[in-house]
Amino acid sequence: MPTIDSDAHVIESDKTWSYLPNDEKHYAPIVLHKSGEQPSPSNQYWLSGDKIQPKDNADTLSMDETSREMGSVDARLKHMDELSIDLQVLYPTIFLVPCANDPLQQAAQYRAYNRWLADIWKLAEGRLRWAACVPTWSMQLVRNELEFAKEHGACAIFIRPYECDRYVGDNYFDPLFRAAGELDLAIAFHSANASYQNNIFHERHNFGRFKMAMISQFHYLLENEIPKKYPNVRWAFIEAAASWLPYALQDVESRLSRKGRKLHHSPLKDNNIWITLEMADDIPYLIDRVGDDNFLIGTDYGHTDTSAQIEALRMLSEDPKIQANSVAKILGPNPTKLYQL
Secondary structure: OOOEEEEEEOOOOHHHHOOOOHHHHHHOOEEEEOOOOOOOHHHEEEEEOOEEEEOOOEOOOOOOHHHHOOOOHHHHHHHHHHOOOOEEEEEOOHHHOOOOOOHHHHHHHHHHHHHHHHHHHHHHOOOEEEEEEOOOOOHHHHHHHHHHHHHOOEEEEEEOOOHHHOOOOOHHHHHHHHHHHHHOOEEEEEOOOOOHHHHHHOOOOHHHHHHHHHHHHHHHHHHOOHHHHOOOOOEEEEOOOOOOHHHHHHHHHHHHHHOOOOOOOOOOHHHOEEEEEOOOOOHHHHHHHHOOOOEEEOOOEOEOOOOOOOOHHHHHHHOOOOOHHHHHHHHOHHHHHHHOO
């Protein structure tokens, strides 16, 4: 069974937007840098739609630029070998916040990104799988984009809490969920926030902006029994740790009981939900609470935020407090089942 990094990233670059056709080049993000300074990774920003964000939230110590940005797929694979990682599942960076308030711009950017990742997958000979971006403001385009992604190495669908300023689970998303089930692609919520209003409100508080959004989205799915409506869909919550899980489950159980309903005995397993752990979590306690069949782990490769731990897979395997059979599941069988690798 391969060792799987369930959450790694690519850092977008000019190469990403080279996949835009000539009549859509104007949808590419604009690169800004601070006035009076020479451009460098530390002072460059993307302007996309009306949202500005740092261009390169990158780990410059553990890896080089060609590996982060996939300028050299071989460099990325070599580094994975050094880290004893057989396979990575790739998520975007720029799209963790809204990048387009125009549906045409969103669709164009996502098409370019998906075609870039399709080429990366091909060059990596199966070792770099990826989560596809879908134009949620243009639901009529979702099916075709997912069919392309499925044929070119995608194993999941990248979704943010509050897509289209809605909780994901609203009937608006029915075509997306049905396509995910039919194409056997996991719905992967990644720590992010798609709501313009929410991003503005939480501008200086990333815990509120990203992590609380993920916990709220998880709670919404269970309280409204969305997985029951789509029994063929697999769900994942990526890069939000898992220490919040017991509290969220207790609260859902309380709310369901007031409606005369019951929470499943094995709420993750019975609802086809997987969650990434972080090494700061009390992993033995979480396994004791909900079992070890639905946990994953990732490195957040490429980033420098609070979830990044380039040696996370090794640290997990060497932690004496975690049973070896649980470690083996988290590194291999669990992500294999979620992503259908």
